[in-house]
Amino acid sequence: MKTKLRSFLLSSTMAAGLVLSSQAVTADVDLGENNWSWGKDDVLGAGNLMTANSIKAALAAVESGKIIELSHDVAVGAPYINPIQTPYVITLARTSKNMEKFLRDNAGATNEVGFYLERIEMTTHVSTHIDALGHVTIAAELYNGLDREDAASDIGLNHNGIDKSPPFIATGILIDVAAYKGVDNLEPGYAITVADLQGALKKQGTTIPKGAIVFVHTGWGKNFTAKPQHYAHTGPGIGIEASKWLASKSVVAIGADNMALEVTPGEDPKVIFPVHQHLLVKQGIYIIENVKSDELAAQKLYQTTVIMLPTKFKGATGTPLRIIALH
Amino acid sequence: MKTKLRSFLLSSTMAAGLVLSSQAVTADVDLGENNWSWGKDDVLGAGNLMTANSIKAALAAVESGKIIELSHDVAVGAPYINPIQTPYVITLARTSKNMEKFLRDNAGATNEVGFYLERIEMTTHVSTHIDALGHVTIAAELYNGLDREDAASDIGLNHNGIDKSPPFIATGILIDVAAYKGVDNLEPGYAITVADLQGALKKQGTTIPKGAIVFVHTGWGKNFTAKPQHYAHTGPGIGIEASKWLASKSVVAIGADNMALEVTPGEDPKVIFPVHQHLLVKQGIYIIENVKSDELAAQKLYQTTVIMLPTKFKGATGTPLRIIALH
């Protein structure tokens, strides 16, 4: 498995022409400040920024009632990072014909009733999904200072599972970095900078209000179905400084049309998923991955009202979900 | 398995004092009229009743921005009908400590990064969920006249899977039949009548607008976590005539705080799931089960704005989901 994961981390680094230092890597990445400002028992994190008033305002901003879909299907063949993630499997576990027979033979059914039921095996980080705050750790530490020793049982997270996440209704801001750069998609390994975000926002004439949900459009999402394994193991994405700058805007959640939100491989290939560490652990900001933002970008809908309602899988580290943008 | 399923169908029949005829049951239940009025390629069914205008209006009706949650957790031990359904399993497939070691040893990670990931095995009809239109059959027929021969492959439904369902934003109407009857909960096996629905609506001062999502409150939902297996295998619910009357109001979806929306065992115990056949196959109206409607009932919030966003599991016969009511 060693080879495969290394390849995930390094291969596109080569492709992008970056130079890997052979000197010992020092773990001097600055993961940013803690923002555990909602009390020691808090499980909502930046979700606290959404209030009845903010929700009412977000809904009131809807003008046409038209919906843009932001989710891919959850389907066989969905990209996953092998071997640290696991594949998605769906099979038809009950079929109309067999169930009609079963209900007739075993329950005396006289009304020709049959049904289909599937069986799904998955991690929740499949297709378009949101990460729970308890998904990631820095050493033994989780969001809000929770310790790894108390964080989980064998059937899930004890405190920061996705079942604790709020419903999300907020202003959605699209930052189309691909358009700003004048490309169809950013290259794998390209780390989006603060200047990129600021430049794109300026070009768009958009600002980020407090409590927003931000989607960064890289164009990489077109590979989600076309080249799922390539898509999964590399991609453009935000760098650590860009994540800090977005966090400083007091956003609720940040997503992108790529596998990990952050650039893969990372700016320092030996610092793995630092943006996850900063946003989830340090800031309590939710991460959304595999966002299907192409239609929003095509329509230049830079400010919308976004709704996402995480399924309450108890103790789960995330959930696939349907995201919509209303305008 | 024969014993167990019979018990599911008949046990509470006994408890309710109903008499099972020993004579041959004739399948003369009237499953109602087809309402396949949206064209031969339609996959939305009653979802067509939601338009940009209706959505805009539903959102504009939100006054406070406050949210009432209508979903149970999806958790180990969730009720299921054995053996026709299958159990829910979640385990922690990746753990912070092991993954920190893995990323350090295999990818040279220097930033003490770890993470948790779960593995879930499920049918989508677990906990609070919505049924796809293709879930149920009458003989070989599915919604919109689709034939069983073309309906599904081994990895799911070909046409009427939950991935085809629309986002739901509509007026939500709660019909509190338990309160109308003056009981904490209706008894298992009690079939809610048209008169019950009309009486409760009149008492509440509520009407059902076209395109609404209707929730019937039976009080049975308190057993969802307290007595999951008992809850799963019997319960009060709507009868076939009540389902036809609700369908005649041009609603989009109907849910209840029980396992099957409809009464279990059925009015005629040998006619299994006729309400499913009427609503899904004949009417294209979505069914929602295991709704957690207690808080809505306690607050007497009979009219709200309901949002539910089915996860797009490709080809799946439903999906667990988060339902919210705004007022």
Add this chain to the structure above:
Amino acid sequence: MKTKLRSFLLSSTMAAGLVLSSQAVTADVDLGENNWSWGKDDVLGAGNLMTANSIKAALAAVESGKIIELSHDVAVGAPYINPIQTPYVITLARTSKNMEKFLRDNAGATNEVGFYLERIEMTTHVSTHIDALGHVTIAAELYNGLDREDAASDIGLNHNGIDKSPPFIATGILIDVAAYKGVDNLEPGYAITVADLQGALKKQGTTIPKGAIVFVHTGWGKNFTAKPQHYAHTGPGIGIEASKWLASKSVVAIGADNMALEVTPGEDPKVIFPVHQHLLVKQGIYIIENVKSDELAAQKLYQTTVIMLPTKFKGATGTPLRIIALH
């Protein structure tokens, strides 16, 4: 889950008329001596007792070539200890008709070929199975002094998985304690003593040779299919002293026709699975559970040649398996 597990441990204690002391239980159970005599890197444990010579002798002892089956089916509804174990699920994931169509449409197949494939979700401790040496711990310690910190990754045991177990070909000794006691089956909660084993062996005229596989027949196995949940949560079985006495005979593996080999609930209900701790951790002796020994007992075949070939699930804590006795 608390209630359910307590019930598993205590309910039949009541039924058996045992008295539970209310005083604080002291952990003064004697789990016996270590027998880590095969070197610090050993992973075979008592499997070392089987040699080419002993195998040749065991095979040479077969007189008729007739086979007695000692395994139950692995099937839906198989008993499991809820919630510490997990349920067995099998569904037909690929079906002849759909696959025939798929191969015709996607690969141009002209030979009307179809096939069935199932999907199985399980723990390996389902139905008739063997425990790997690494299945159980005493505090942080595993067989041969292995420490919990190094014992496992997220995909299984690192050292003592069932993939490391040898093929088993050895003299099989049946000890029919039910017959010795003159009962159809021993009562749940009955702890088989050393005297019981000695008495039964004497009555049978059997001795236990070094390197044998021992099966203890309790009669409880008749409930495996008849009352699976009752069967799983209680039962007669060997007590801790009986396990030590069997271990002193230098046996390779010990099995019984019950869920846990050992009596459930335990002799001291607050000392859970001490026989597992003694045999697996201290002695490196394999445990076999849910043995179907009724036919062997009925035929009074007290000494046979037993073969079992554990499937090499890498890192797994056991495996369901087919056991045969030849005579």
Add this chain to the structure above:
Amino acid sequence: MKTKLRSFLLSSTMAAGLVLSSQAVTADVDLGENNWSWGKDDVLGAGNLMTANSIKAALAAVESGKIIELSHDVAVGAPYINPIQTPYVITLARTSKNMEKFLRDNAGATNEVGFYLERIEMTTHVSTHIDALGHVTIAAELYNGLDREDAASDIGLNHNGIDKSPPFIATGILIDVAAYKGVDNLEPGYAITVADLQGALKKQGTTIPKGAIVFVHTGWGKNFTAKPQHYAHTGPGIGIEASKWLASKSVVAIGADNMALEVTPGEDPKVIFPVHQHLLVKQGIYIIENVKSDELAAQKLYQTTVIMLPTKFKGATGTPLRIIALH
């Protein structure tokens, strides 16, 4: 999925220099004669050739008691044919530390007992395995004339599942075609002929007794762990005439060190798995795949006593298993 499967079927065809006719392929492959000679209710097929006498003789032939292992591990990353098969997943569902805590907190355990349990999701056709007679169809027909309509329910095969297979104890014959051809391994797409088998047997000085289990060594098995996906989607193997010739020898089972026993892609790439159809459906002869025959070949052990004991997964289409050869 179309592309991938085609690639599986055709890619190595190109590599092997074969020419694909563009004209319409006629399904004129001769799948051979039926050999349903054991009665209309038979479920054993060629398993009937094993008797107490033949078993006794096979055991008596063991001279040294030494064992050669013929099985690969069942492990994450095991080859599978995508998308017609499904991936293997194993995760550690219960861990020593968490279970020790659970048993202490919920059952008052005082003896520091913990344990590990895994969760496995699989098809049974993973790693070294045997096919049940009901695995494959010719149009609607299964082994012994069973019709597809009655063959299976949603939880497995009704008649010809692997739970019906006998224990296998028989003379094992290795045919080392790679050695006969003087190569390390045969090339993918190479169809082993009758002449190859005859030549190899002659060179070895071996004959095939009635009731034997035959293993064909191609050398391809070295790619099982080294290049699992390449291994899965192509390979050398026996052709249809070779399978008929082996069947004419009244063998019980035939295996090889490749994914499908038969050559992939097939001799006529549009005739998919004809050897499966001939052996399983027409002849009732069991197929064994992914045999690890390298050690047997290296030691030139052409005749041994082979034991394999299929796990009785009820209704399953096969089972992974441990195969041993004794000499």
